[in-house]
Amino acid sequence: MKHLLSMADAKDEVFEILSIAEDLKSGKIGGKPLEDKYLGMIFEKSSTRTRVSFEVGINQLGGTGLYLSSKDLQLNRGEPISDTARVLSRFLDCIMLRSKSHETAQQLAKYSSVPVISGLTDKEHPCQAFADLLTIKEYKGSFDDLKLVFVGDGNNVCNSLLLACAYVGMDMTVACPEGYEPDKQIYELAVKEAKETDSTITVEHDLDKAVEGADILYTDVWVSMGDEDELEERQCVFKQYQINQELLDKANKDAIVMHCLPAIRGQEITDDVMTSDASAIWDEAENRLHAQKAILYKILVE
Ligand code: CP
Numbered sequence: 001m002k003h004l005l006s007m008a009d010a011k012d013e014v015f016e017i018l019s020i021a022e023d024l025k026s027g028k029i030g031g032k033p034l035e036d037k038y039l040g041m042i043f044e045k046s047s048t049r050t051r052v053s054f055e056v057g058i059n060q061l062g063g064t065g066l067y068l069s070s071k072d073l074q075l076n077r078g079e080p081i082s083d084t085a086r087v088l089s090r091f092l093d094c095i096m097l098r099s100k101s102h103e104t105a106q107q108l109a110k111y112s113s114v115p116v117i118s119g120l121t122d123k124e125h126p127c128q129a130f131a132d133l134l135t136i137k138e139y140k141g142s143f144d145d146l147k148l149v150f151v152g153d154g155n156n157v158c159n160s161l162l163l164a165c166a167y168v169g170m171d172m173t174v175a176c177p178e179g180y181e182p183d184k185q186i187y188e189l190a191v192k193e194a195k196e197t198d199s200t201i202t203v204e205h206d207l208d209k210a211v212e213g214a215d216i217l218y219t220d221v222w223v224s225m226g227d228e229d230e231l232e233e234r235q236c237v238f239k240q241y242q243i244n245q246e247l248l249d250k251a252n253k254d255a256i257v258m259h260c261l262p263a264i265r266g267q268e269i270t271d272d273v274m275t276s277d278a279s280a281i282w283d284e285a286e287n288r289l290h291a292q293k294a295i296l297y298k299i300l301v302e
């Protein structure tokens, strides 16, 4: 794996990265393995978790992180992403990019001679999926015989989770309104990969049916960054796609609740569920740090 733009880029390294994350979290891997390494972090969109966890993570590993708002870079004045990639590659050892369009991330990777990690695009969020897998493993012990139900929009977070589940052999059902299914190409790839790991990937528009036998209920905002123009329409279409106590009661007895955050209480999730004993959300957020350190370690040390 040179770049990590899609979960598919890490197909053969998923378990290894998870194991590194566990070792970093437990302290089994210590020291400053990224001493003298510089990570540039370009943000075209807002971020709390991705920004802070990457910055803290690279520092804990002995390296240096540089926050680069796209508004302050010459990108904002029209410098091509290809030139930006060529030049930043001369200064940095790795570039993390949160971009409005997946194509921008692909262009950056194409012209960069150093590894590029996606910190979210409109299409995928692989770093989030790694933190999610780590969290599920911690709560459930393994990925065997588990069913994850993603409730809501078939968005970037959902797309990466589809591939993540397929690679580790976990069943996943996307419960979404018609017209809001995940990316067709990613879905088809996940269905194909799931066959290799004896798991199933499905889309179900009937929420009650979807939630039957669920071990993990996962949701994300109805309106992602970049979809703000569709706010009113989405608030209508997604109304019933909410993780609340009533829905949780229909899942398996020991089901956990996950959310990548930020959350909008009263829309895709209720406050009581977020703060209930079933919520794995805060550990999931912390695991962004451990998962990303593992990704950096895998890419820059190994
Ligand atoms: N989940 C996530 O990526 O959060 P931020 O947008 O705060 O980085």
Ligand code: NVA
Pocket: 120, 155, 156, 157, 220, 221, 223, 224, 225, 260, 261, 262
């Ligand atoms: N789907 C959300 C995820 C935020 C971390 C978005 O793209 O805005």
